[in-house]
Amino acid sequence: MTLSAAIADEAASADALERLLEATRPGMTRVNAMILDRARSHVELVPEIARYLIDAGGKRLRPMLTIAASMLFGSAKGSEVNFAAAVEFLHNATLLHDDVVDESNMRRGRAAARMKWGNQASVLVGDFLLGQAFMMMVETSHIDALQVISKAATIIAEGEVFQLAKSRDLTATAADYDEVIGAKTATLFEAATEVGAMAGGADAAGRRALREYGRELGFAFQLVDDVLDYRGEAGRLGKNTGDDLREGKMTLPVILALKAASDAERQLIVDALGHEDAGPDKLLQVRAIFDRHDTLGQTIARAEEHGRRAREALRGLPASEMRTLLGDVAQFTVSRAY
Amino acid sequence: MTLSAAIADEAASADALERLLEATRPGMTRVNAMILDRARSHVELVPEIARYLIDAGGKRLRPMLTIAASMLFGSAKGSEVNFAAAVEFLHNATLLHDDVVDESNMRRGRAAARMKWGNQASVLVGDFLLGQAFMMMVETSHIDALQVISKAATIIAEGEVFQLAKSRDLTATAADYDEVIGAKTATLFEAATEVGAMAGGADAAGRRALREYGRELGFAFQLVDDVLDYRGEAGRLGKNTGDDLREGKMTLPVILALKAASDAERQLIVDALGHEDAGPDKLLQVRAIFDRHDTLGQTIARAEEHGRRAREALRGLPASEMRTLLGDVAQFTVSRAY
Numbered sequence: 001m002t003l004s005a006a007i008a009d010e011a012a013s014a015d016a017l018e019r020l021l022e023a024t025r026p027g028m029t030r031v032n033a034m035i036l037d038r039a040r041s042h043v044e045l046v047p048e049i050a051r052y053l054i055d056a057g058g059k060r061l062r063p064m065l066t067i068a069a070s071m072l073f074g075s076a077k078g079s080e081v082n083f084a085a086a087v088e089f090l091h092n093a094t095l096l097h098d099d100v101v102d103e104s105n106m107r108r109g110r111a112a113a114r115m116k117w118g119n120q121a122s123v124l125v126g127d128f129l130l131g132q133a134f135m136m137m138v139e140t141s142h143i144d145a146l147q148v149i150s151k152a153a154t155i156i157a158e159g160e161v162f163q164l165a166k167s168r169d170l171t172a173t174a175a176d177y178d179e180v181i182g183a184k185t186a187t188l189f190e191a192a193t194e195v196g197a198m199a200g201g202a203d204a205a206g207r208r209a210l211r212e213y214g215r216e217l218g219f220a221f222q223l224v225d226d227v228l229d230y231r232g233e234a235g236r237l238g239k240n241t242g243d244d245l246r247e248g249k250m251t252l253p254v255i256l257a258l259k260a261a262s263d264a265e266r267q268l269i270v271d272a273l274g275h276e277d278a279g280p281d282k283l284l285q286v287r288a289i290f291d292r293h294d295t296l297g298q299t300i301a302r303a304e305e306h307g308r309r310a311r312e313a314l315r316g317l318p319a320s321e322m323r324t325l326l327g328d329v330a331q332f333t334v335s336r337a338y
Numbered sequence: 339m340t341l342s343a344a345i346a347d348e349a350a351s352a353d354a355l356e357r358l359l360e361a362t363r364p365g366m367t368r369v370n371a372m373i374l375d376r377a378r379s380h381v382e383l384v385p386e387i388a389r390y391l392i393d394a395g396g397k398r399l400r401p402m403l404t405i406a407a408s409m410l411f412g413s414a415k416g417s418e419v420n421f422a423a424a425v426e427f428l429h430n431a432t433l434l435h436d437d438v439v440d441e442s443n444m445r446r447g448r449a450a451a452r453m454k455w456g457n458q459a460s461v462l463v464g465d466f467l468l469g470q471a472f473m474m475m476v477e478t479s480h481i482d483a484l485q486v487i488s489k490a491a492t493i494i495a496e497g498e499v500f501q502l503a504k505s506r507d508l509t510a511t512a513a514d515y516d517e518v519i520g521a522k523t524a525t526l527f528e529a530a531t532e533v534g535a536m537a538g539g540a541d542a543a544g545r546r547a548l549r550e551y552g553r554e555l556g557f558a559f560q561l562v563d564d565v566l567d568y569r570g571e572a573g574r575l576g577k578n579t580g581d582d583l584r585e586g587k588m589t590l591p592v593i594l595a596l597k598a599a600s601d602a603e604r605q606l607i608v609d610a611l612g613h614e615d616a617g618p619d620k621l622l623q624v625r626a627i628f629d630r631h632d633t634l635g636q637t638i639a640r641a642e643e644h645g646r647r648a649r650e651a652l653r654g655l656p657a658s659e660m661r662t663l664l665g666d667v668a669q670f671t672v673s674r675a676y
Contacts, residue, residue, distance in 0.1 A: 043500045097465060101458040120439040123461055124499045127435060127468070131492030134472055138485045146484065147476045154469030161462045162381045 013331035020064055020329055023322065027067035027081065028060065034085040038132045049113050049125040053092055056108035062192040063088045065217075065329075069196025069210045072322045079140040080199035086149060087192045089133035094156060094188075096126035101164060102247050145195045152191035159183020168248035168274040170258060177252050181222040182215075189218030209313050216310035217330050223303035224337045226251040227296050230287055242283040248274025252302065256295040257286075265289045300337045307334035351669035358402055358667055361660065365405035365419060366398065372423040376470045387451050387463040391430055394446035400530040401426045403555075403667075407534025407548045410660045417478040418537035424487060425530045427471035432494060432526075434464035439502060440585050483533045490529035497521020506586035506612040508596060515590050519560040520553075527556030547651050554648035555668050561641035562675045564589040565634050568625055580621040586612025590640065594633040595624075603627045638675045645672040 021028075039050035063084035070080035098104070099112040100119045106112055114122040130153065137146045163180045166172045193214030197207045229244045230253055244251050258269060272278040272286050290296050310330035314323050359366075377388035401422035408418035436442070437450040438457045444450055452460040468491065475484045501518045504510045531552030535545045567582045568591055582589050596607060610616040610624050628634050648668035652661050 041496055041499075043496050043503065045499050045503050046496060097461050100461055119457070120502055121499060123435050123438055124495050124502065127495035128492055128499065130465070130468060131488055131495055134488035135485070135492060138481060138488050141481045143476060143479045143481060147473070150469055150472035150476050154466060154473060157462050157465035157469055158379055158381050158384060161379075161383050161459060161466065164458055164462065165381065165383050 013328045016328035016332035024064045024067040030081045031063050031084045066192045066196035069193040070200035073200030073202040075201035076199050082136040082140050083195040086133040086136040089129045093126040093129040096122045145198050148191050152187050155183050155187045166250050172250035185222040186215045186218030190215040212313035213310050216306045220303045220306040220333045227299050227337050252299045253295045260293040303334050351666045354666035354670035362402045362405040368419045369401050369422045404530045404534035407531040408538035411538030411540040413539035414537050420474040420478050421533040424471040424474040427467045431464040431467040434460045483536050486529050490525045493521050493525045504588050510588035523560040524553045524556030528553035550651040551648050554644045558641045558644040558671045565637050565675050584616050590637045591633045598631040641672050
């Protein structure tokens with residue numbers, strides 16, 4: 001895509017998230033009520049930690065996608081609320097465990113839960129949220145949706161283990177990266193939209209379309225996130241710029257850079273990768289190498305391709321405002337990178 | 339119970355575990371095959387860690403109880419195998435996370451997984467096992483059993499958080515202790531026998547009887563375990579004697595001792611409780627205090643009461659060899675304390 005085309009698309013999609021928020025508001029009101037309700041526990045520490053994370057909010061993009069997907073097919077009868085809340089709980093459980101695994105200090109613009117309550121409580125409250133997610137699914141008696149969610153939970157965990165195994169592995173390939181983000185990110189987006197479609201009464205083709213849409217959207221989302229980690233400002237995403245570098249995460253920008261780098265450049269990257277004390281100067285040096293080899297640009301190009309595929313996945317469905325909006329959301333996801 | 343009565347009962351129940359193993363062998367062969375199969379993953383680290391834990395074995399008491407409960411009602415059609423394997427996976431997931439939370443070094447007589455692969459992998463492989471447990475449940479399309487298991491997973495996590503919150507809390511009461519073990523141990527025993535009964539085609543009364551049997555058995559089991567932690571020899575249970583003391587766990591023997599202790603005794607307990615370097619001399623001092631106030635004896639008396647209730651729960655069911663055997667298992671569970 002040319003820069004001017006990108007700018008035009010960005011204008012068209014700039015308010016996509018606002019419009020998604022608006023379109024899903026009635027459903028999300030019920031989802032948010034359920035989220036608060038199910039974060040309760042007579043064990044004080046549980047709601048305290050769960051709410052700390054939940055109140056920080058995030059965009060609630062995944063449950064919004066579940067609601068939107070259900071609306072696309074028109075005959076949602078209420079199970080979409082449970083599905084959406086379960087998706088958000090599964091996501092939050094993953095975040096709690098991720099922060100323990102990554103030893104992250106920040107999450108959603110404030111101290112990670114583990115910094116306030118310790119790793120132990122973060123692990124256990126994550127388990128609680130996971131259990132509650134399944135309980136909300138079970139309440140709908142929708143065994144096919146349960147299958148989607150339980151499979152997603154398994155694949156996400158597998159992906160996280162794979163990412164851990166590849167941490168600081170200088171031989172990691174773009175294919176490894178695809179496997180990691182396909183499992184840890186795209187799987188949940190895919191599940192979110194697929195169960196939404198199911199709740200909305202989609203036929204097999206509709207379900208398949210939304211599954212593919214969610215999967216491609218998830219890839220685009222994570223690719224852009226991994227670009228922003230090197231380009232954003234601290235606090236902007238509730239993460240610190242350079243976290244991935246310090247944590248030794250083999251994201252695509254670094255994989256592509258290592259492949260193209262001179263010996264001297266390679267050494268610079270290796271010296272910074274996975275070193276907790278890699279400061280702003282190191283980060284700037286690494287970013288200069290990325291710029292020389294255009295690895296952020298190449299990563300964005302991949303995100304654009306996935307965004308395009310996400311929109312394409314919807315093409316076979318009847319035209320509707322919601323279909324257009326979901327297409328714009330895919331575009332917006334990519335345009336965050338600019 | 340008098341000592342001689344206890345010895346007589348012990349003789350009657352001594353081989354109960356052997357007989358349970360024998361009676362459930364055909365079912366357990368299928369369960370063990372499923373456990374191995376579902377511990378597989380293309381991500382190498384996953385089966386490596388899962389099998390390390392699974393191969394260490396343990397008694398597989400919980401899945402055996404599921405199979406036994408299903409046999410009691412006679413019309414098991416295969417779902418009991420999935421249920422039993424899911425119960426064991428849920429148990430193993432809990433162990434992996436527990437060891438991280440408790441910072442345990444040992445599990446089932448060897449180094450805890452976290453000592454070999456780190457806390458990070460233990461958290462994530464635990465999540466994987468949890469996901470697989472739900473997938474095995476989902477395969478049976480048995481929504482009521484799924485409800486039992488997902489509720490159990492949630493309550494177990496809540497109980498672990500409560501235990502963490504009460505760690506080294508000198509004001510912890512016997513009621514707090516009951517809440518902790520009711521949630522973290524009895525809930526899984528209860529779920530194991532209840533879903534077994536469901537797989538076997540039990541009616542509501544049968545299901546209720548097995549739920550109650552499992553719950554009481556779980557209480558008895560944990561009470562005895564908490565006695566053995568102060569009395570066993572290192573390695574006997576794959577735990578080190580005195581672990582609970584060093585980890586600051588408020589188990590019943592220590593709660594009762596604190597209540598009865600003189601100021602000097604209290605100070606001795608406080609000095610050892612939750613101190614990683616509390617050595618054999620400290621442990622002996624604490625045990626001497628327990629002996630003076632008979633707190634291990636009182637804990638065993640409670641276990642006996644729960645064992646009695648477990649046997650009583652079965653009383654309304656038709657007499658059968660399996661019913662007798664399950665009663666003997668309850669007796670055996672208590673007699674381990676002698």
